[in-house]
Amino acid sequence: MKKAIIKGVIVSFVFMITLFVVSNIMNKGNTDMTMEMGKATYPIISIEYEGFHINELHGYADAMEVSQMRESITPLGEGRKIELRINPYGRKIEEIAFEVRSLDGNRLIENTRIGDYEQKENEVIPVSFGLKDLIESNQEYMLVILLTLDDESVVRYYTRVVSTEEYHVNEKLEYIADFSRRTFSKEDARELTKYLESNADGDNTTYGKVTIHSSFHQVTWGNLEVKKESRSEIMIKELGPSTGSFVVEYYVSVPEAALKEDSSDTSDQAGEPLEEADLEEETFSMPQQKGENKKLYRIKEFYRVRYTTDRMYLLDFERTMDQMFEAADDVYANNKIMLGITSGEVPLKESDGGNVFAFVTGNRLYSYNIVDNKMALLFGFYNEDNLDERTLYDGHKIKILNVDEGGNVTFLVYGYMSRGRHEGQVGISVYYYESTVNTVEEMIYIPFYNSQTLLIEEIDQLSYINRNNMLYLKWGSRIYGINLMKRTCEVVVENLSEGSYKVSDSNRMAVWQKEGDSYGGKELVLMNLTTGKQKAIEAGRGEVIAPIGFMGEDLIYGVARQEDIVKDVAGNTVFPMYKIRIEDETEGVLMSYQQDNVYITDGEVIGNQIVLSRVEKTQEGTYAAIKDDQIMNAETETESKNSVEIAVTERFEKLTQIAVKTAIDEASMKQLTPREVLFEGERNISLPVFEGQAGRYYVYGKSGLESICTNEGSAVNLADAISGVVIDEGGYYVWTKGNRELRNQIMAIQGETVTEEKDSLAICLDTMLAYEGVVRNSEYMLKKGETVVDILRDSLPSVQVLDLTGCSLDAVLYYVNQDIPVLVMLNDGSAVLLVGFNEKNTVVMNPESTDLENGTVYKVGMNDSKEWFEQNGNCFITYIRNEE
Template sequence: MNRGVIKAISLVITFVVAVIVLEFLFNRSGEDLTSSMGEATLPVLYFEQEGSEINPLFGYTKQMNPVHTRDTITPLYGNLSLPIRIATYGKKITGLRYEVRTLDSSRLIEETKVKDLRKQKDSVYATLPIQNLLDANAEYQLCVHVYMGKKQVYYYTRIMQEEGMNVMDCVAFARDFHKKTFNRDYVRDLTKYMEPDSSRTNDNLNRTSIHSSVDELFWGKFEAKTVGELQVSIKEAKKEFTVMILSYVLTAKGDNGEPQHYNVQEYYRIRYGADRMYLLDFERTVNEIFAQDGDNFTENAVNLGIRDSQVNYMSNETGTIVGFVQQGDLWQYNNVNRSLVKVFSFRGLEEIDTRENNSQHSIRIIRVDETGSMDFIVYGYMNRGEHEGEVGIAAYHYDSIGNAIEELVWIPSSKSYQMMEQIVGKVLYVNDKDELYLMAEGVIYKIQLKEKEKYILEKGSGEDWFAISTDKSHLAWLEGGDANKGTKLHLCNMATGKTRTIVSAEDEYIRPLGFLDGDLIYGIARKKQVSTGISGVTVFPMYTVKIVGDDGNVKKEYQKSGRYVIGARVDNYTIYLSRAKYQNGSYVSTSGDTIMNMALDDRDAVSLSTIRTEKKQTQVVIQMTSEIADQDPNLLAAKIVDDKDDHTVEIEQDGEEHYYYAYAKGRVMMISPRAADAVKAAAQETGIVIDDKAHYIWQQAKSTAKDTMAGMHADTGKVGKKPTERALSVILKHEGISLSVGELLENGSTAKKILENSLKNATVLDLTGCDLDSMFYYVSQGFPVYAMASATKPVLICGYSKSNVVLYDPVANETKSYSLAKTREMFKKAGNIFLSYVIEEEH
């Protein structure tokens, strides 16, 4: 009997068994054990300033860590009283109080109960009488507690007694700019703010920026109108600029006349000027809300409309059934039974509700079988249903025969969706053995869903000790979790649950570098060549790189005489290697190399493509393997299996790992245990970096010049001649500390360790890999930067101007000005090795 016949018989048997089981589950005693998702019940809170509603807040039903819910900032004026409106949607509000805390949430400044609640239609109005205990232009945490009978709902924002920032003027400008983009009579008014780039194609409404054409800014030939209210969320308030997001819904007629809806966000970075406003950056994103209409299907494709090209989709092996995620909804199209199923969604089928349309969650499809059943994971803020107002991870199984989804596990979190997305989203997988793999706070978990038992596979620090495949199904980690001392590397196929171990030779260390499809890439370094320099940076020169399959067999090996691999990345089945060579007692960067793709097959039965129309411009489509059987398929909505069992599994929320958070364009761009990575990400988009206590770690330098810091010389009578000793002594003297650095260095301490142990109230930062210009923030704040001018010589950056940099030379024991361009090149050749620190002011 051939394999095709066996597979066909197997599918028939599976189908029959599934029907029998579902008949028993769903219809025993005539009882329907499924239901629809519960309606949204929580109010939405708005603030009011200068006649404008700002910062809509969605409620949490459990207390969150305010540091980890960092999102909006609300300015305060005059006597600091803050008017609010609570959109109740018909629910009763029975009480209100608020708390003001320091930014790191460690100290309570004020706690007040608000008694005057004024009800008007479906809203409750109140004023928060915030006391005059705040420092001007300093940020604080505000938590508003709303009582709905016995239920308490929490709303979080930052507040600031604003002076000289003109935040609300910037809001008024953004509102006006937005309104004018829908009226071509104002083309001349807005043209002066645009910076068109002639190299852009200007044929995609999904993303319009300050560099787009003016015609694109005014929507080309796309005719649409706004639905509902324009929502303004202020994200950053600085003297240099204000950052905000404007959110709204558009409606337009499709080619066949059906109404189509789009979620739109406009990002603004604005500087207030006495005589005019300066638009520093602008970006508008448009994403179509998928719904069944005549424009969704062509002869052989599902048209997703205007959206980005990063589509989360997956098909069965034959390509007849495809699942896809669009704007927070999970859909499935079945070309065999001609059905379109809304598998999971917080949106109703009718009008768009502000709460249901809140997009603070993600969906990850794990697998789709031949019958259309699928496993998927939802993580983030839950807009409605059983977990409404909570943040967490839910794993589900969708049974296509019963058209019902069943929750397998619920893992709550005290972090916002944006932070979860960066931390948890890296490793998150469930297999058909009811095993969930998850990584959070530097810990890799394996959770048995049926038993609700969790196992810690490993704990680690940093990011180089583990690697995850692009499809998230394969994971590798070092035993012990130390990227610089790994001798055992575990390779896990999470789909099967099978793990194999790769052991290094006795005189070698091993490190995972990534995956090429499901094949692991790892490097090997000789122990004697792995070293930590005086600055505290560890060099891990790998003399060979190997690629192994699931079976542990080596598929390819890379080795070049005199060259060492120090990093790798994979792009489009090609491995790009960063390399170094040993020269004059240290490893210096040299030309990179590539390992070309190994003719791996594209396993997708369906694929993505684009089409273009004059009105909607570029649209994304899912190309099916065969002709669409019915361009008007049956629309179904999956039910939820009513299960009274508690599927909650708790994991550790705050581990030992410390993280840095890069914010830009109104959202979290990156979370990393390495400050340098966060600074690099923020610098690219003129963002900011905070630590896990909400202290500012980096932002763009506030001035274009900084005079040379005073006292930049060592006391030669007390300090030796060694450059490292002198440089560190000058930093400590700058902070009023007298310490014998020479002895510490002789005992093996690094520069970073000495600074960490000596600067008790400071956060010491390894900023290796950042560029020189990013270091000017620290200098502008009065913190010298320890930098390596060569492999053995440190200097201190202690001043700068538009064209020059002031360096303290510990050998000459003096400061001197150098060309900015030449200094950039010098530090780059030395590896851009920087150390600095910040000391946060108390408020």
Template structure:
């Protein structure tokens, strides 16, 4: 009998525990199994070689990328079409190396070759990539190197060019030498290369330039030593100039003897001559690595240290928790407990290397709750962890009570960091109910369900200048007609509720968004008859009234001044600056600026950023937390990451905007994107950069213009050019090429096209002139119908073209394979 009871009890216990196990599996489906620290970097690095000098360190991607976005470095190849490379495998076994040469637009592979000879020396793998097929001189291609390492494929990208007289080694030697002299404190040696004057800032290590003093460039009283040496990266290189960027780390000793680390970025723009090397431009930015062991808590706040102007920080509504990003690390300070938590970092405390410190990523704090919980993004190239070698946007949730970080979704992309950053800046928002995430990528607004990772396209094919979002991302507005200067409906969506409000105007009017002041939409209304779109990039949209509408649809402000029109509005924090014009007859003339202040955006002065000055570190940034900090020794925590079964990846559908866009690259990175060539050229001229289109074709380059061009052969000009026809549509039909409206550009900028062998049509008050050449003192111009060109002084030419509005037209003459 007892035996039967025992058996029954045993069976019941088995059923009970089995049920508990099954129910537990159901309840906990998708929940974390454990927590762990982020895994270290594993992937190899590849370095290019130029006459024995290492340059262009390449980081590998797990997936093949869109080659038209991979513009991070440029590598010159030898006359015999060979290129030496060095692979640092670290602990990974490399079994195969192949390479492809691809046209810059990504449309054609000209070569796909396996490297058969790999030599190992001192732990490095050396190889020579020998191109078998000819490539065009002076034309950039994409080189894709594929490694088979650790049983998987990795992809590495750099642009390549074959061209005589590039002097790459001389540029590399100059940049390396300048850096070394600065570190060694040799102020006299660099004095002849710089342009020290009153415009240089000698009070802040965060940013110095060619106008700073030689003592400031040599680190003044900081007295640093090299912690991590730079590997130069060539960004632009032509017959005339070169742009090189270097990233490295330095260390210094504090007054109390503690070690401080600093990330340093340097930008060199140089010109080579047979007589000497000229440093045309130089900038350096320095950011201190935040270290809680280095007396960072002071009575008036958190001493972030040497930092840039735009420290990314956010607090909860009650100002109890302050989160901030410094030198690629995300931190949070709990005011009440005095705890400092390092929420996220790719940098390891020990054994950190070039893979951890790769700066092709950024972080965005989305929200901080009253309990200290936080949503944040890490976007760009993933240095290590489960997404090592991937490009995308990771949505993370920090649980303050559990001291853990959970990945909610990972949106993978094939874009470079620069393009992805522009998209994230346009829109990235986690809803208040924490169930949805919205992001704009390549003109598409996507919604992601953070529970199921389901993807939804919310708005499609948005064009540049046709949408805006609020600073928080909660409000998003776009023109329904998708036309910047010809729309009558502005749609405003609350991304928390998905409710959409329509703002409309009459049939004789047009409207466009200016931006948001906090959550209030700012838009303007213009009469259709006043709008002038004759020249792209120089369009005139004179807004007779400017309106500010809050999130409830209520009008906050109606700005209208008699006979005065707003042509542009720039929003900076709580100030809206208005560019205005007055109407005289049928023409518009410049008027004074005006301003609208958003008083609701005022913050208490006890919170936010301030600075302090010391002799050794000069200007330091302080984050004020609203009260005096008494405990100077913080308790430091480093949350662990939750590990889940399965993937939380979200794959976006392949899409590419059909809109022609122009990309300005300056100082080694993507600076801005425009819908018009002339506005892009004006920006590139200001920033000393270049302009490329969506296919990576060069549109314009600063500094790559010949000193003179003898008169181009008039007989070879297309007939429509010799006729002086400036109609864009007719030119495109006749030429079969991309025609550029360069209205508003300077004469010096448009002479670049003449330098490239293409004539430029220019408007004057007496008709059209064809610019067919120039020298140091003159332009060479031709009247339509004439056979003989004439010389005209440069200053007189500038005045003549300016008087007619600087209206220029030319066309691209693409190189054919």
């Protein structure tokens, strides 16, 4: 009996111990096995230039592919000097070094360790050094600054540098700083009216986006009581002899009472800037929003200016304003969540029943559970405890992939990671928010070594997850399928090129040409990424097909007869589609569009209609443009149960808010901040090796990387429209807006007259080749069937040949300004060379000229030249010299 009692006591004791241990383990799984995101730890570097604080640089944990690291350009001072200000944020800097490289990163020009610096506790470290006399003036290079920290990690910082005394940087910086300051006072801002281009193109109904075309009242903050709350951070984006592009970023506040009252006060003062003494503070200072009865706004100003000896010209101006939304503030009214002034669309995705939705504002992700009345901040690099220039840096984006009725959310964070386990890296994190335990868990991480702007542009084209946890992403010329559970990756399709694939707005459907180039596709593959099923759409005999786009989830594609496809003398393909079809994956062809002797050359989906660009076939067998036509979509989109809407107010003008399907009980609302789930090891996935795609062109504008093109003409046209630049794979300029002299002529080109043995096209080609020191018989090669582009590429391996058909005369004069001739093809098969220009005329070399007085090189009025070349299709061929 005694033994039985003892045994029972032991069993009970073991049971209690087991229960205690299990309970602790279970509790540990919910608490101790989670943590808050790690704080930002990397130092920040900025540049001091002629008294200006410019080019705030953020650190990278990995060595990056430098050719697309184009966030800033830094002018060097006299003697190629550069002055840094390093804010270590408490870290010990063990070593400072720098590298100077060519823009493509292949050539190391200088590698130097800096020994002359002193670090004092809690103080910014000033560092000054000069680059060796190994770089050319007025030529850009990549400067890589390397900091070795106290844990022996090496952090890299990137900026382009240029040594020049001809770019008038100080005058440009003074101009934009003065312009920005004056906007806060309507009296001081009167001076700005001569720079503005206020007209009907300006939207004067919102403070979210104000442009050079907005009214004076709008540019000077209207009736808003704004107060500047931080120092202006200036980033130099592009720099040339006459022009420059700059971004200025700072924060302002507006009294919270004013937002509530929204009175019709017409005070003449827009607000007040920070005192100049405050602007000189070395460290970033952001006031705490909570309890201060004011709303904070992030302001970004873009300037593009031109310097002349007479005056400064403002070529472009845009200011965006975005409220720093805080869910715990008084931002609820009935069934509305008030997000305030915003500069763009607010992404919102809801569950099937609409009881849970997630939205992104201020680059932070929130979810709201209507049934449980829970608002959760799912992700954001900044919060009240982590608020500085590192966490506020917007080098990343957030995309909501899925929201379910249980309140769980799957989302992407992609770009530069400001803090946490991937601090300083560029990549893609896939996160899962589990509502029941209020945790966020990283499912996979995909590292990249290209710039965040390039990654964001690629992922914005396609990123979709289905119910089987298959994630589809586009990168380069491939679409990848990633299994999140197995952490495996496969290539779904490769060899994609511009125009050969399309993705629906929802990203649920994708289509691509199975084989051949954009004009030789015999089969389209339509894929439903939700189910993973593929459908083949084949061309008929003697036909080819090409995708145009999607209307909703329905595919739009064109059919062309192979016999109708022709090439002009420049080698450009004319692709006339005689029939347009709209087809879905299950029901087949929904409708067809076809008219006698009418061909479609392009199509664009705008809202609920397809706009078709059309041509007619002439008796001579050529194609002549006719009026566009439209196809309307009668179907209406399914209305959301919760939606983003715009409210119009008197003082604040347009405000963004979320209309929730039921009223919100603010008093009982729970505010949640999830913790991050800890796990051992890594969950990294590396995509299969991709060497890159030759012939890609990167178009940069005011918003950074605007587009990636595989057609140089498309790239130049887009850059021309947005006043941007075109960069090749090596990071070198292909084209840039402005920075052109008033006149230039290639005096080495004298001209030659046609003969019976040699026509004008052959003479122009021979002249271009001879100008580059190459002798060829172009007449013979043309008769063999070689195109102009082929002849130039084969004969000039040291240049990059550019077919700029369809570009404007003004755009191609950029190359003449660089002392590069431009070949102009004419409809009758003849050609002329553009060899010069001034404000009123072009200078052409015309081998067929009969003007005995002026010979074959003569002036043509600028307007006459434009009309002449437009009537001949603006068919331009030129080149750029490859950097050594």
